[in-house]
Amino acid sequence: MDTxxxxxxxxxxxxxxxxxxxAVNDVSFDLQSRHxxxxxxxxxxxxxxxxxxxxxxxxxxxxxxKFGGDNVALMNMNHLQEYRRNVSIVFQNPYSSLNPKMRIRxxxxxxxxxxxxxxxxxxxxxVEKHLLEVGIxxxxxxxxxxxxxxxxxxRIAIARALALEPKxxxxxxxxxxxxxxxxxxxxxxxxxxKQRLGLSYLFISHNLATVEYIADRVMxxxxxxxxxxxxxxxxxxxxxxxxxxxLLDSVPSLDPANRHQLKALHGELPDPTxxxxxxxxxxxxxxxxxxCKTSSPDLxxxxxxxxxxxxxxxxxxxxx
Amino acid sequence: xxxxxxxVANRSLRIEKFRFFLSSNVLFVFGAVIFSLIxxxxxxxxxxxxxxxxxxxxxxxxxxxxxxxxxxxxxLGRDILSRVIYGARTSLVIGITVLILxxxxxxxxxxxxxxxxxxxxTILMRVSDVFLAFPPLLLPIAITAALGAGLFNAMMAxxxxxxxxxxxxxxxxxxxxxxELYIDAARAMGVGHGRIMIRxxxxxxxxxxxxxxxxxxxxxxxAAASLSFIGIGARPPTIEWGLMVALSRSKxxxxxxxxxxxxxxxxxxxxxxxxLGDGIRDLLDPKHxxxx
Amino acid sequence: MSETVLNMRNLRVTYPKLSSKVxxxxxxxxxxxQGExxxxxxxxxxxxxxxAMSCLGLVPKPGRIxxxxxxxxxxxxxxxxxxxxxxxxxxxxxxxxxxxxxLNPFLxxxxxxxxxxxxxxxxxxxxxxSESLAALHAVYIPNAEACLAKYPHQLSxxxxxxxxxxxxxxxxxxxxxxxxxTTALDVTIQAQVLLLIRELxxxxxxxxxxxxxxxxxxxxxxxxxxxxxAGEIIESGPVxxxxxxxxxxxxxxLFSTVPTxxxxxxxxxxxxxxxxxxSNLPAGxxxxxxxxxxxxxxxxxxxxxSASGPGHLAACHLVAxxxxxx
Numbered sequence: 001m002d003t004x005x006x007x008x009x010x011x012x013x014x015x016x017x018x019x020x021x022x023a024v025n026d027v028s029f030d031l032q033s034r035h036x037x038x039x040x041x042x043x044x045x046x047x048x049x050x051x052x053x054x055x056x057x058x059x060x061x062x063x064x065x066k067f068g069g070d071n072v073a074l075m076n077m078n079h080l081q082e083y084r085r086n087v088s089i090v091f092q093n094p095y096s097s098l099n100p101k102m103r104i105r106x107x108x109x110x111x112x113x114x115x116x117x118x119x120x121x122x123x124x125x126x127v128e129k130h131l132l133e134v135g136i137x138x139x140x141x142x143x144x145x146x147x148x149x150x151x152x153x154x155r156i157a158i159a160r161a162l163a164l165e166p167k168x169x170x171x172x173x174x175x176x177x178x179x180x181x182x183x184x185x186x187x188x189x190x191x192x193x194k195q196r197l198g199l200s201y202l203f204i205s206h207n208l209a210t211v212e213y214i215a216d217r218v219m220x221x222x223x224x225x226x227x228x229x230x231x232x233x234x235x236x237x238x239x240x241x242x243x244x245x246x247l248l249d250s251v252p253s254l255d256p257a258n259r260h261q262l263k264a265l266h267g268e269l270p271d272p273t274x275x276x277x278x279x280x281x282x283x284x285x286x287x288x289x290x291x292c293k294t295s296s297p298d299l300x301x302x303x304x305x306x307x308x309x310x311x312x313x314x315x316x317x318x319x320x
Numbered sequence: 321x322x323x324x325x326x327x328v329a330n331r332s333l334r335i336e337k338f339r340f341f342l343s344s345n346v347l348f349v350f351g352a353v354i355f356s357l358i359x360x361x362x363x364x365x366x367x368x369x370x371x372x373x374x375x376x377x378x379x380x381x382x383x384x385x386x387x388x389x390x391x392x393x394x395x396l397g398r399d400i401l402s403r404v405i406y407g408a409r410t411s412l413v414i415g416i417t418v419l420i421l422x423x424x425x426x427x428x429x430x431x432x433x434x435x436x437x438x439x440x441x442t443i444l445m446r447v448s449d450v451f452l453a454f455p456p457l458l459l460p461i462a463i464t465a466a467l468g469a470g471l472f473n474a475m476m477a478x479x480x481x482x483x484x485x486x487x488x489x490x491x492x493x494x495x496x497x498x499x500e501l502y503i504d505a506a507r508a509m510g511v512g513h514g515r516i517m518i519r520x521x522x523x524x525x526x527x528x529x530x531x532x533x534x535x536x537x538x539x540x541x542x543a544a545a546s547l548s549f550i551g552i553g554a555r556p557p558t559i560e561w562g563l564m565v566a567l568s569r570s571k572x573x574x575x576x577x578x579x580x581x582x583x584x585x586x587x588x589x590x591x592x593x594x595x596l597g598d599g600i601r602d603l604l605d606p607k608h609x610x611x612x
Numbered sequence: 613m614s615e616t617v618l619n620m621r622n623l624r625v626t627y628p629k630l631s632s633k634v635x636x637x638x639x640x641x642x643x644x645x646q647g648e649x650x651x652x653x654x655x656x657x658x659x660x661x662x663x664a665m666s667c668l669g670l671v672p673k674p675g676r677i678x679x680x681x682x683x684x685x686x687x688x689x690x691x692x693x694x695x696x697x698x699x700x701x702x703x704x705x706x707x708x709x710x711x712x713x714x715l716n717p718f719l720x721x722x723x724x725x726x727x728x729x730x731x732x733x734x735x736x737x738x739x740x741x742s743e744s745l746a747a748l749h750a751v752y753i754p755n756a757e758a759c760l761a762k763y764p765h766q767l768s769x770x771x772x773x774x775x776x777x778x779x780x781x782x783x784x785x786x787x788x789x790x791x792x793x794t795t796a797l798d799v800t801i802q803a804q805v806l807l808l809i810r811e812l813x814x815x816x817x818x819x820x821x822x823x824x825x826x827x828x829x830x831x832x833x834x835x836x837x838x839x840x841x842a843g844e845i846i847e848s849g850p851v852x853x854x855x856x857x858x859x860x861x862x863x864x865x866l867f868s869t870v871p872t873x874x875x876x877x878x879x880x881x882x883x884x885x886x887x888x889x890x891s892n893l894p895a896g897x898x899x900x901x902x903x904x905x906x907x908x909x910x911x912x913x914x915x916x917x918s919a920s921g922p923g924h925l926a927a928c929h930l931v932a933x934x935x936x937x938x
């Protein structure tokens with residue numbers, strides 16, 4: 001099992017009129033080959049910023065992203081091109097991620113044209129091949145995005161991401177904008193492609209059930225920090241961090257008999273420009289003690305490959 | 321898509337859509353028809369004009385409209401109908417030239433400013449704002465004073481005072497689409513800024529500029545006619561409607577046809593072009609009509 | 613038995629298209645009682661939002677409504693705009709998916725709430741102010757006075773949604789229509805808002821029509837559910853019954869397409885094909901081309917609603933044949 005992509009101590013701050021927001025605050029992770037790592041969190045946790053940082057769409061303020069052992073930030077143009085061939089992204093909104101004025105032949109062909117200079121029949125053959133991989137028939141190759149449904153558009157976006165035959169795919173909430181009956185198709189497609197093409201996924205989502213279905217490992221983020229990480233079974237069955245527990249409790253159950261188990265996490269996110277000292281989750285935590293107010297926990301080992309940034313994890317007995 | 325109509329049914333659907341379109345956009349159709357007629361007149365002027373428009377014939381001067389001269393003659397005996405027909409050429413050339421000049425300067429400025437933002441945006445827009453500050457007729461007057469009168473200088477002057485509008489329009493529509501994910505997707509693929517601007521931003525941000533251009537066409541003709549009227553802009557022997565009205569200034573009270581017909585030509589053309597422009601705006605507005 | 617607040621019968625919403633017309637809602641009937649939450653479930657294009665908008669006469673032009681809609685005894689269909697605006701706010705209120713766009717960015721919360729309240733009841737500005745405060749307290753906005761002075765962009769998504777709910781209930785409506793109010797919210801905030809709506813419905817004896825595409829949201833707060841497909845209600849009934857034994861093939865399939873917590877190895881199914889083109893519906897059942905148990909009868913005639921259990925209806929020939937047998 002080798003590491004395809006690694007991030008170490010990433011930091012990204014944004015200057016806003018209200019102050020400095022630490023969008024990504026010391027985040028580290030490894031993505032293994034043929035693995036799906038999920039980044040879970042709500043708005044403002046920094047997960048989309050991490051995706052941008054990995055693709056070098058934004059510069060990071062500190063930390064290192066390495067691909068195959070090479071530092072991404074130090075890559076020259078050629079090396080960077082090669083890196084971009086290996087890491088692709090599928091965005092959330094299939095209505096916005098495809099240029100409405102381009103035919104899908106041109107959309108899926110663009111990366112091939114730009115990176116390899118492919119043209120003519122060679123280009124069309126490759127485009128058709130990738131469209132077929134996602135289940136779009138070749139005869140539709142000259143159509144425009146608006147002539148397709150949401151699910152089909154997302155598949156076209158996936159075909160575009162696969163055009164350069166990457167090893168890693170970043171999936172940024174890829175099913176959030178789709179109808180329920182279509183989401184399953186896309187999720188199954190991802191599983192299928194991962195098998196067939198040997199891909200690794202960085203799966204960003206706030207939908208816990210989808211994450212449980214598709215991921216091997218999970219990282220839970222809150223206000224720019226990783227609060228818990230581990231194999232999906234451990235996280236979902238034995239969450240250690242109170243925020244992870246709260247997230248799981250907030251998910252409404254499909255069984256009406258369980259409706260009274262729905263528990264809302266009280267309070268709101270604190271002001272990100274004015275984070276308190278100590279644990280970022282202190283204001284909403286029902287297990288918080290004095291220590292949590294003044295010092296911020298690092299990721300502490302909870303079990304095999306399972307870590308949480310909490311002084312009083314759920315697995316520990318305390319007086320609440 | 322899942323259903324594909326057989327080609328015959330497809331064709332009759334398109335015919336029905338076209339007929340529906342015609343009936344709900346009557347003004348647009350009216351404008352389009354008139355404008356097409358004007359284009360025909362301009363292109364086929366030599367075949368359509370009954371007389372040589374520049375041939376001076378003092379024996380026929382100031383003849384009232386009648387069977388021999390449908391629109392009468394001017395003070396040099398030239399047939400006004402023929403001159404009006406040839407004048408269509410000039411007006412169309414003016415409209416096209418000024419628009420092409422304004423757009424080719426304004427649109428790239430707005431595109432680059434909107435795409436990059438920051439310093440580049442500020443510099444480009446402040447520079448174009450300088451030209452925006454000039455009153456529309458003052459600049460042409462100043463330029464002709466400096467470079468001499470003539471239709472080409474007048475057109476250049478108009479273009480200079482007009483391009484900032486296109487820069488602004490382009491900039492704001494680029495700002496709107498910059499947040500679209502397909503721009504991010506292109507950057508993530510490693511597509512260069514130039515290609516993104518031309519291939520992704522421009523086609524999607526150009527609608528407001530196109531609409532503006534279709535409406536400006538009428539204004540350019542009017543503006544050029546105004547310049548000719550005040551003595552800068554077209555000069556004899558150029559045949560231009562505004563110039564024709566200007567030359568008739570001293571006489572038109574007694575010889576109304578010398579001003580009325582060229583004036584009417586200006587009116588009809590600008591009206592047709594404006595109706596066409598309104599129609600184009602409605603068509604391109606995704607909320608209004610759906611041609612898909 | 614609680615009193616019926618919303619009584620909708622045979623609702624049809626029609627839009628002109630080219631030289632003919634399209635029905636985007638076809639023959640919908642539903643009732644919501646006091647204190648009851650009815651979930652209206654459907655995917656995009658099912659007509660659920662149009663159905664909701666019809667209750668307030670808010671169908672965008674050039675749509676036309678026909679059928680009967682009665683809210684608190686008042687007829688809605690056929691009323692003029694001025695009569696309808698009297699009803700809106702006071703009789704029925706609506707909350708939307710995106711609170712950011714539903715609120716005016718140029719007015720502060722106090723002004724917007726006062727406007728809403730005063731337009732439904734003749735109160736003075738200061739009376740409206742105290743009503744606003746009361747409403748904000750009812751939705752658990754901490755520091756309500758400070759909130760009144762703020763502008764929408766200064767509040768978070770969750771707070772804005774609460775403010776919108778406060779605005780809706782401040783007018784003391786009988787019917788609350790919630791159009792996907794939690795779809796755009798984070799999961800922890802969604803839980804807060806869902807629990808809030810559940811509480812308000814029971815305390816204020818509100819009838820709630822809750823529109824969503826998320827079945828688990830329905831499971832957690834709704835008493836009854838109606839499932840829409842291609843402009844029609846194809847299944848309805850008490851949530852416990854419908855969720856335990858969904859009768860319509862579409863509903864059954866929907867359940868198996870949704871990943872749920874704790875069922876990692878469940879094989880996710882999907883529904884092949886697409887929602888039909890509303891202007892080109894087949895004769896017979898609208899779902900037949902995608903149904904795995906379609907019979908010949910389904911192609912020929914559209915099924916009516918038949919009972920699959922007490923209070924549990926489904927528009928399916930298969931269900932009808934079982935009903936006949938029993």
